[in-house]
Each structure stands twice: as C-alpha cells, then as structure tokens.
Amino acid sequence: MERIKLFIPLIIFVVLAAMLYWGLGRDPNAMPSALISRPVPVFQLPALGGLNAGNTSAADNNATVADPGEVLDESIFLGQVSLLNVWATWCVSCRVEHPYLLDIAETGVRIIGLNYKDEVAAAQQWLAKYGDPYEQTIVDAKGALGLDLGVFGAPETYLVDHLGVIRYKHIGVVDDRVWRTSLQPRYQLLRDALPEADK
C-alpha cells in the first residue's frame, strides 16, 4: 500500500499527459445547450453606455463614460437574427476572437454583447481600445443572465432568431473556421426564412 501511494503523482501526470496528447490538433466541438429552441430568458439589465467608438462617431458621442445608459431586456432580440456573444475583459480567449467579431460585424451581422462578471470601466476601456463589434452590450456584472443562459465560461456565442428563440450555441472562440462551418450556415438559414419586411 505504502509503495502504491508513491505512484499517485505518476498516475496523475499520465492522465494529464494523455489528455494533452488527445487534445493536440483536435478541434473543439460545440456543446448543445439545454436552452436550444427556447426563448432567451427574461432579463432587465443595464446597457454598457459610453464609448461606443466602433459604432458611433466620436464627435456626436456626448455621453460621459460613467453614464449608466439605458436598461435592456429580452425584447432587443425581436425582429432580427442576432448573435449573443458572452465576453469579459478577464477572458484571454475573448481577446483572441475579438478581431474576428469585428470582421463579421462589418459584414452586417448583428451581434449583441453580454459582458459577463466584469468591471464596467474595464469593459469600456476594452471596447475603446480594441473596437466595438456589438450593437448593444448587456452588462451582467453579477452573472445572473449568464446563470439563466447556462453560460459555462467565456467566450460563448448564441445564435438567436428574430423571435428571440435560441437556435444554436457555440462554446469557445469564434474564428473563421467556426463561423464558416457551424455558425454562418445556420445564420443564413434563419436570415433567409425571415419575412421580407424584416430583412
């Protein structure tokens, strides 16, 4: 028994190494969410006001940085197909996907940000520094909406249809491959199904 105990560190290491080996070059799979085909949970949270350097030109932005801004609720998803992107400044992977989000936002994709368990000031600084791909950013400082959504960790991206129903969930970084293979086809399908007037 005494001797077997000495093997414990080795066993732990072997398990870890096996995992790392398995992970080499492997692609992450999207994980299904319990909320797929269900509406976005009800919420009432503040919007991240202030420095929307990406969307509004600097000159007509008279709001001070500390401006609490308006209150958002689940109705912002109605009428348009949107992506809901969960991010935070403490999340390194979010930093990785950020430039790509800016790219797809430029092509006209509507992205709503969910700033998850973060400091407002840091988040504003981040958007000012790296650009703002989000049409609106919901401030979820306590992670309440995150909890309702079943957020696993940042980043996560939800595809929400024009009725506010979650249709798909991607966990992890959105990059060119993820976008082209899993998100964009579904996004396009939903867009095509929209009534003409809403397009």
Added chain:
Amino acid sequence: MVAELGHFALILAFCLAFAQALIPLAGTLTNKPLWIGTARPLSCGQFVFVAISFGCLVTAFVQDDFSLAYVANNSNSLLPYYYKVSAVWGAHEGSLLLWALILAGWTLAVAMFSRSLPADMVARVLSVMGMIAVGFYLFMLFTSNPFERLLPFPPMDGKDLNPLLQDIGLIIHPPMLYMGYVGFSVAFSFAIAALLAGRMDSAWARWTRPWTNAAWSFLTVGIFLGSWWAYYELGWGGWWFWDPVENASLMPWLAGTALIHSLAVSEKRGLFRSWTLLLAILAFSLSLLGTFLVRSGVLTSVHAFATDPTRGVFILAFLGVVIGGSLLLFALRSSTLGATASFSWLSREAGILLNNVLLVVTLAMVLLGTLYPLVADVLGWGKISVGPPYFNFFFVPLGLLLVLAMGVGASLQWKRQGTNRLRSLVKAPLLLSPALAVLWLLLAGWSLKIAALLGLTAALWLTLITLQDVWKKSQHSHSRRVGLGRLNKSYWGMVIAHLGIAVLAIGITLTSNYSDQRDVRLVIGEHIEVAGYGFLFHSVEQVRGPNYIAQQGRFDVFVVGAEGGDGANLAIKPFTHLAPEKRRYLATGNMMTEADIDGGLFRDLYVALGEPLGDGAWSVRVYVKPYIRWIWLGAMMIALGGVIAAFDKRYRKTRVDVKQPSVSQQSEASPILAVAKKES
C-alpha cells in the same frame, strides 16, 4: 556567416551535452573514475559553445540581419540598440536559446562550486542536467531554430518587436524568470541523483538548499518584475491578473516555496525525505510546463498546437520523458529512503507540514484553474477562460491561513513545543494585532472594512510574532548586540522573507480595499478630483520617439484642500506633473497606452490616456492606489531573504566537513539521519 557560426556552435553544444548526459552517468554505474571525471570539462565546453551561439544571435540582431527569419519577425532597424538585444528573447526561438544558455550557466556553476561533493554525486547531477539540455537542444534544432534564413529574398526591414515588450522591465524580466525556472533544475538534478544513488541524507539536503534558495530568489524577482511591468506598462492599473502566463510562473514558485521549507526539515531532522524529492521534481516540472505552455502559446491562443503539431508533439514527448521518467523513478526508488524520527503535532515540523499542505493545495487550485481551459478544450467543451473570481475565491482564504500559520510555525521548536510556552508566545501578538489594525485604518481615515481588517490583522500578527522571536532569540548574557550578532544568516533570511510576506500582505490588502479609480471624459482645461487629489488636464502634444509617434498628455496634480483650495480654486500650485502617452508604433501601426505614475511609499497616482473623443475631449483613467508599492517592496524583501539564507556559513563549511571518502558512512553514524539501505 555569423548565423551559420551560431547554428554550428549550437550543434556542437548539443553534442557535448549528449556526451555529458551519458558518459559520467555510465561511469558511476561501471565505476570508471575517468568517465566520472569528464562531467566537469564537458559542462564547461557545453557552456562555451552555447554562449557563442547566443552571442551570434545577439550579433545578428544588432547588425539588423533581416535575412534571419527570427530577426525579421522580431526586430526593426529603428529599434534602439538595447531593445535589439532584448528582442533576442522576445519570442519563442530566442527564449529557448536563452533558456539553454542559462541552463548551461547553472550547470557550469554546479561544476565549479561542487569541489566538496563526492565525485560520483557531481557526475550524476551533471548528467541529469545534461539530459535536460539535450532535450532543449533537440527541440531547438528540429522545430525552433532561431538561425533559419529567409533566402533568397530577405525583407528590407523587420516587422518590429511587439511594442508591449519594448520596455526596460522586459529587458530583465525574462532572464530573471528563467534564472529561477532553470535554477530549479539544480534541485531537480540533485533529487534524481539521490534517487539513482538510493542515498539521501542531511548532507544531501545541505548541498541542495543554497541552490534552491538562489533559484527561488531569482524566480521571486522575476515574478515581481513581471507584476511591476504589467502595472505600469499595460495601462490597466492592476498588478496581478491571474492570467495563464502569470500563473505559469506562480506555480513553480509555490512548489519552490514548499520545497525550501521541506528541505529545512530534511536537513535538520532527516524527515519528509520522499516529500522533499517529490517537491524538487514538481518545482522543476512546473517550470518546464510553464515555459512550454507560455512559449508555445497553448494557453493564450489554443491554436498554436494545431498550427504546428510537430512542436506540440515534441513538447509533450519531452515533458513526458522528463516528468514521467522522474516520477516513475520516484515511485520505484523513493521508498528506499527511509526516515526514522518522530515529532509531536505541536512542533516546527508540524508547522512546516501545515505550510506545505497549504502551499500545495494553493498550487493545485492554481494548476486546475490554469489547465481547466485546456482540459475543457480536449474534452470538447470548447475554449473557456477561468477568470479572477475563481482564483480570488480560493487564494484569499488560503493566503490568509498561510500568513496566520507562518508566524507561529516559525517560532515553534523542533520535535516538541510545550503548550505553556506557546501560550506566552502568542498572547501579546494576538491581542495587539487586531488593535493595531483598527488604529491603522482609523489614522488613515479609511472606513473599517472586514476584509481589510482581516488582512491587516494577519499581516501585523506575522510581523509582531516574527519580531518577538528575534527579540527572544537574541537574548544574551552580555548584550543584545552580541545576541543579535550570533544569529546566523539562515535565520535572518527567514526573518526578512517572512516580514516581506507581511509587507506584501499589507500592500495587497490596502490596495485592493481602498483604491480609487475613475474613468472620465475630460476636455483640456477641465479637472477631476480623486481621493483628495486634483488632476488638471493641461494639454496634449505630439511627441516623437525613436520608433513611434505619441500623443502626450500633460496633467497638473495638486492636493485638494491645500491652501483653502476646493478644486474650484485652480490657482494652487501643482506639486507634480504627469505625462501619460498614447503611442503609435511606426512599423506595425500598433497603438500603446503608456501610463504615467507618480509613485510614493504610501500612494501611487496613476494617469492613463484613453481615446480621443473629439472636441479636445479624451477618455482618461485616473487611479489613486494606496500602499501599492508595498507589494513589490515585500517581494524584494522575500527575494533578499532567500539570498541571505543561501549565504549561510553552514553551506560553505560543509566543503571542509564532507571531504571524506564516503558520505553515507558519515551519516550512518547519526541515528536521526540513518539511511535505510534496503535495496529490494
């Protein structure tokens, strides 16, 4: 030409390392003194050639040889010469070369300062270090050669060094960190040598201790410089972000801290032997893991492996051989190192055991948090970041416990401590520390927060009990001065390091509880008041640096309330100016925020320039951070303590003591240090 020379020297260094890994070890197995004797000359040779190779790469950078892919990607002709030199370790390939150079340096140091050790021990230690070096040279030569050419069409100019790295902190931070990481290879090699020889006694622990202390002090300085750099360069105003790169350096530090303490028990009492060996293996394994995780970019962008699978496979294979191999050896051989002593649950041994348990639990939680995103990725849960909330949740209570336990533990006696004496030991500090904590906050004029009181009480408790211990131990019949003079350097090292922890804890507590931070939109001519200081936005000018153009803001800082001023009265004379910059680097077009800080022992004033908002308005970030310098002051004291302890006379004296034909004979004479040689 220089590059080819460097490449060739690297290959020669690899060949010598290969010989160093094999011949001396084979000599100890077959008992050939001549083979054993090759360990030292081979180490010297290896160092000379890797130094030549490193010198060649530095030359290539200084001469702007953009035909080298590595130089072209990480330098630029406009870069000042000192950044050209530091750019050598600005990315993957060069860092590995620096790593190899430092490893060869430590190997050389062991070869030179081990005259007193038995020849077979030195041979084993140097062989193991040679094996590690072989792995690094192979990795470099096959997957990450810094001397690769971009021929026949070299670029006209380089892509420039990442602006974040163009900073004095980054010139010395990586070498310091690597000195620490690689320094643990010495303790590791000693541990493997002990396992190979089936022999580990108090002399072994005595040899290992100064090396471990030295490495640990370097690592402490490295981490402290990294934190300092993040504070003033990143423009985010924090000093620790729980970012994977930081965690990668914190983990070996935690293991190293546990090792230093466990080594003390192994030396003084012959206990915790297997545990000490395991910690020595762990500290270096985590250093390797840290270097690779950071350098390969596996953690920050999980794509690095996928884009270059050969690198990933090589890294993993190397980790597997080094860590897996040493843990296997540990499992097979460490039971032969019996221990024969007991201690009561109220003794210094028990205190150190508690310290080790707390440190290892902390380590496990940092490791889990750091690797969780990776594991999640492997299991197909996607790419996830674990944020500061997780780390703070565990780290704060564990750290608090550690600080509380540290004071008592260090004052306890070996073997057994009487409960009466313990009571007299803790009485005064126990009563005084909460009272002083309250007084401190009241005098500073801050609100009494529970978290601040707890942290401050713990830190004061540690300070008082440590000083009380010095007072008691320095009692002497003649005079206090004689008594203080008799305390050895080991003891002073411990005292200074522990007081450093207290200073660090005070800094962390007060900064995180009483910092004031504002993000505002300011028009030139406007001012803002934060925590009693006024910041007047004076002007913005364009200035030109060697390889960048900057918008430089100017802020006049004054004390609100001085000379009857309430902020409206701006005629008050400012006591300092701050000039934060927004830089655009010419080669890459990268924007960088350069904060300006007015530092002080009791508070830092920090201004960072954000984005221009038009009409002369800027977004500005202003911080007032009390006591933040104490964090780095404490870290420096901790490192200093490690250095002082490493210079204890005891370690030098051993050179004379140990000059006997066999160490095992000497140790068998002492019952506590008896080595159970029951080779099965």
